[in-house]
Amino acid sequence: xxxxxxxxxxxxxxxxxxxxxxxxxxxxxxxxxxxxxxxxxxxxxxxxxxxxxxxxxxxxxxxxxxxxxxxxxxxxxxxxxxxxxxxxxxxxxxxxxxxxxxxxxxxxxxxxxxxxxxxxxxxxxxxxxxxxxxxxxxxxxxxxxxxxxxxxxxxxxxxxxxxxxxxxxxxxxxxxxxxxxxxxxxxxxxxxxxxxxxxxxxxxxxxxxxxxxxxxxxxxxxxxxxxxxxxxxxxxxxxxxxxxxxxxxxxxx
Amino acid sequence: xxxxxxxxxxxxxxxxxxxxxxxxxxxxxxxxxxxxxxxxxxxxxxxxxxxxxxxxxxxxxxxxxxxxxxxxxxxxxxxxxxxxxxxxxxxxxxxxxxxxxxxxxxxxxxxxxxxxxxxxxxxxxxxxxxxxxxxxxxxxxxxxxxxxxxxxxxxxxxxxxxxxxxxxxxxxxxxxxxxxxxxxxxxxxxxxxxxxxxxxxxxxxxxxxxxxxxxxxxxxxxxxxxxxxxxxxxxxxxxxxxxxxxxxxxxxx
Numbered sequence: 235x236x237x238x239x240x241x242x243x244x245x246x247x248x249x250x251x252x253x254x255x256x257x258x259x260x261x262x263x264x265x266x267x268x269x270x271x272x273x274x275x276x277x278x279x280x281x282x283x284x285x286x287x288x289x290x291x292x293x294x295x296x297x298x299x300x301x302x303x304x305x306x307x308x309x310x311x312x313x314x315x316x317x318x319x320x321x322x323x324x325x326x327x328x329x330x331x332x333x334x335x336x337x338x339x340x341x342x343x344x345x346x347x348x349x350x351x352x353x354x355x356x357x358x359x360x361x362x363x364x365x366x367x368x369x370x371x372x373x374x375x376x377x378x379x380x381x382x383x384x385x386x387x388x389x390x391x392x393x394x395x396x397x398x399x400x401x402x403x404x405x406x407x408x409x410x411x412x413x414x415x416x417x418x419x420x421x422x423x424x425x426x427x428x429x430x431x432x433x434x435x436x437x438x439x440x441x442x443x444x445x446x447x448x449x450x451x452x453x454x455x456x457x458x459x460x461x462x463x464x465x466x467x468x469x470x471x472x473x474x475x476x477x478x479x480x481x482x483x484x485x486x487x
Numbered sequence: 488x489x490x491x492x493x494x495x496x497x498x499x500x501x502x503x504x505x506x507x508x509x510x511x512x513x514x515x516x517x518x519x520x521x522x523x524x525x526x527x528x529x530x531x532x533x534x535x536x537x538x539x540x541x542x543x544x545x546x547x548x549x550x551x552x553x554x555x556x557x558x559x560x561x562x563x564x565x566x567x568x569x570x571x572x573x574x575x576x577x578x579x580x581x582x583x584x585x586x587x588x589x590x591x592x593x594x595x596x597x598x599x600x601x602x603x604x605x606x607x608x609x610x611x612x613x614x615x616x617x618x619x620x621x622x623x624x625x626x627x628x629x630x631x632x633x634x635x636x637x638x639x640x641x642x643x644x645x646x647x648x649x650x651x652x653x654x655x656x657x658x659x660x661x662x663x664x665x666x667x668x669x670x671x672x673x674x675x676x677x678x679x680x681x682x683x684x685x686x687x688x689x690x691x692x693x694x695x696x697x698x699x700x701x702x703x704x705x706x707x708x709x710x711x712x713x714x715x716x717x718x719x720x721x722x723x724x725x726x727x728x729x730x731x732x733x734x735x736x737x738x739x740x
Binding site: 313441 | 501505506507508509510511512513514515516518519520521522523526532533534535536537538539540544566567568569570604607608609610612644665667675676677679680681683684687694695696697698699700711713
């Protein structure tokens with residue numbers, strides 16, 4: 235891919251919001267899900283931040299990231315309780331009001347009515363949407379996310395977040411899709427490092443990484459090549475296999 | 488805890504370094520581990536960032552975070568391959584050289600010798616340590632991490648990272664330890680929101696959160712109170728249980 239094409243490729247950042255992520259109570263799995271969707275759509279995920287439920291931190295992070303990247307995806311903080319302050323912070327970051335959104339309210343009311351849930355003030359807080367934002371569907375529990383300019387605000391519960399992201403994918407610009415190939419072997423990183431370095435030098439448009447790990451108690455080194463040109467990746471994979479064999483290593487299939 | 492005590496409590500940020508975290512290939516589990524250790528030691532983890540293997544991004548993130556927090560913990564990028572550039576970036580951020588460290592080199596040589604591994608140039612790159620840094624032990628695979636001023640540089644492989652962190656815990660200032668109590672019930676967030684808000688208003692030094700989830704297919708709402716005063720947490724937990732019962736909810740034990 236040329237540098238021009240890459241410079242036109244949309245970029246993104248993820249903002250994971252919630253004290254529970256910084257206390258270790260909750261293990262985030264949303265970042266990896268969003269990352270894979272971005273690769274498949276040709277959006278470059280450039281960074282992620284994990285921040286607490288502190289309004290000033292959320293607002294400044296939003297403003298920094300939305301100015302820097304094509305898209306920002308937030309997770310967490312859109313429920314009915316006192317620590318759900320993401321909508322308030324997005325409204326503040328954009329300098330707009332946070333009124334009850336009629337369509338959001340009617341979706342909630344229909345959901346509550348069908349389940350015999352009392353539509354109290356706290357539950358209806360979930361209908362507050364920054365002025366000018368469009369709703370993001372929540373097929374799981376009705377309370378919508380929203381899109382404000384280039385910021386997409388999703389729930390933190392993975393099942394809901396995933397449905398919300400999938401529903402907005404058609405709204406995202408698409409760049410060259412990122413592909414990857416993996417060749418796994420039993421060699422140590424130090425054995426292949428020199429060959430990898432040379433391979434990386436010869437293929438500057440491919441991102442080559444090596445990741446040691448274990449599979450069923452057996453050491454396994456995964457050599458991963460990522461890039462937008464599948465033919466080049468296949469060539470790199472072939473060179474990786476050749477390298478492993480020439481070093482006396484075993485390839486895992 | 489008084490505000491004075493809290494203002495003297497050490498703070499920290501985590502910098503998770505690696506393209507594999509932003510592609511979704513690798514699911515990070517280091518953040519949650521570090522978070523729990525910080526709570527137990529009385530260090531406040533304020534934020535985490537996930538960034539790619541790009542020198543300028545690593546250097547600027549390091550400089551921003553080390554100026555802002557008492558401690559910065561990095562994970563990833565200290566192996567022998569071309570994409571292992573964390574030591575280079577720390578040296579650049581601090582404006583120091585990156586020589587081979589005699590003690591690091593002798594630890595590596597002993598490890599290699601015992602395993603009949605050839606000490607090639609790539610493997611010895613792992614002995615490059617920023618000038619002025621102290622070593623952090625690696626009981627798993629010898630190649631050390633290091634501490635440079637208030638920045639701790641750890642491996643990305645969880646087992647090694649965990650051993651490295653545990654070995655430096657005695658070096659960290661200790662503040663008031665963060666405790667937590669959890670009361671789980673079958674009520675929805677909207678049912679308890681009003682009572683939680685009032686409880687939070689009455690206990691500003693306690694951080695109250697509510698986290699919906701499932702356990703063995705049964706809906707479960709976890710109400711979590713965090714703070715440094717165990718007696719206050721116990722009182723809050725008692726009030727939470729009373730609230731749940733008065734709303735007709737069931738408490739899970």
